[in-house]
Amino acid sequence: MRINIVTIFPDFFRDPLAISIPGRAREAGLVEYRVVDLRDHTHDRHRTVDGLPYGGGAGMVMKPEPFFEAVETLNPKGPVVLLSPRGRVFRHADAVRLSLEEEVTLLCGHYKDVDQRVADELATDELSLGDFVLSGGEVAALAVTDAVVRLLPGVLGDHDSAASDSFYEAPLLSPPSWTRPYEYRGRSVPDVLRSGDHARIQAFRERLARELTRERRPDLWAEALRRGLVDGDEHEG
Ligand SMILES: C[S@@+](CC[C@H](N)C(=O)[O-])C[C@H]1O[C@@H](n2cnc3c(N)ncnc32)[C@H](O)[C@@H]1O
Numbered sequence: 001m002r003i004n005i006v007t008i009f010p011d012f013f014r015d016p017l018a019i020s021i022p023g024r025a026r027e028a029g030l031v032e033y034r035v036v037d038l039r040d041h042t043h044d045r046h047r048t049v050d051g052l053p054y055g056g057g058a059g060m061v062m063k064p065e066p067f068f069e070a071v072e073t074l075n076p077k078g079p080v081v082l083l084s085p086r087g088r089v090f091r092h093a094d095a096v097r098l099s100l101e102e103e104v105t106l107l108c109g110h111y112k113d114v115d116q117r118v119a120d121e122l123a124t125d126e127l128s129l130g131d132f133v134l135s136g137g138e139v140a141a142l143a144v145t146d147a148v149v150r151l152l153p154g155v156l157g158d159h160d161s162a163a164s165d166s167f168y169e170a171p172l173l174s175p176p177s178w179t180r181p182y183e184y185r186g187r188s189v190p191d192v193l194r195s196g197d198h199a200r201i202q203a204f205r206e207r208l209a210r211e212l213t214r215e216r217r218p219d220l221w222a223e224a225l226r227r228g229l230v231d232g233d234e235h236e237g
Contacts, residue, residue: 001152002032004105005141006070008049010035012138022146025155033145034074041069050111059112067107067118078103079124081144082114083137087126090144092167094127098144099151106144108137170229171220175208 005013013035017023025031039047042065050060071080078101088094098104107114107123119126129140149155156162166174178189192204210230214221224230 001030001099001101001148002034002076002103003145003148004034004036004074004076004103005108005145006036006038006067006074006105007108007136007138007141008038008110009108009136009138010037013142016142017145021155022149025149025152028154030152030155031149036070036074038066038070041066041073053112057112061112062109062114062118064115064117064122067114068122071105071107071122074105076103076105077101078105080105080107080122081125081127082107082109082119082123083129083140083144084109084114084119084126085128085131085133086119087128089131090127090129090140090147092147095144095147095151099148104148106137106141108141110136167220171223171227172209172213172229173217173220175205175212 017033038049049066050062053061182189225232
């Protein structure tokens, strides 16, 4: 697949897209990144990407023309996503959906805001990382890229590793993990994990996943109940 990122800070992406899973995926030819400098789509001496807000108020607003021209030059096939705190919160289902696309284009805002015509006329999706405000869309674009790329077939060496992650097969958190040493600072690893009894280990992990989800994410628990994936009457513990 191809991921296009339109930004005023192309350098921001150089290292993160070259290391770890996003970097390995590119080396393996499973994904191509095109990072586009928004300022390359300006036509004045100062490469201006922002202007004063109509109606007054604090902060600068990113102009529509560079975004429209950047996307028109890319001529992308798939979704054009504006990263924005006004968007729908990005979830695992969005990562799955985007990972099935041939091409995804991510638009990073900055400053006070982005001219609304970008959201209305250019973007096909507006996605938020959560209910907080970042200085720019770059961190959000990187998060979306990483979450999407790790789902591409062949990117993770061990598919089971992704399949047992939180949210993958059901709206449940993944159970916690332990490694050596068995005892550390007075805390030891649950004995069942050293029993060698795979059925018991599986049951233990599933129980922890359900308990954690019910306790920490009532929204996900309600969704799992609604979809009949868990039993509301089951006695935990
Ligand atoms: C300072 S923010 C603008 C915030 C905007 N004035 C508001 O209150 O909704 C600048 C840019 O950062 C990005 N951004 C900030 N928070 C974000 C979030 N939670 N999710 C995705 N992108 C975000 C967007 O691209 C946004 O245009």
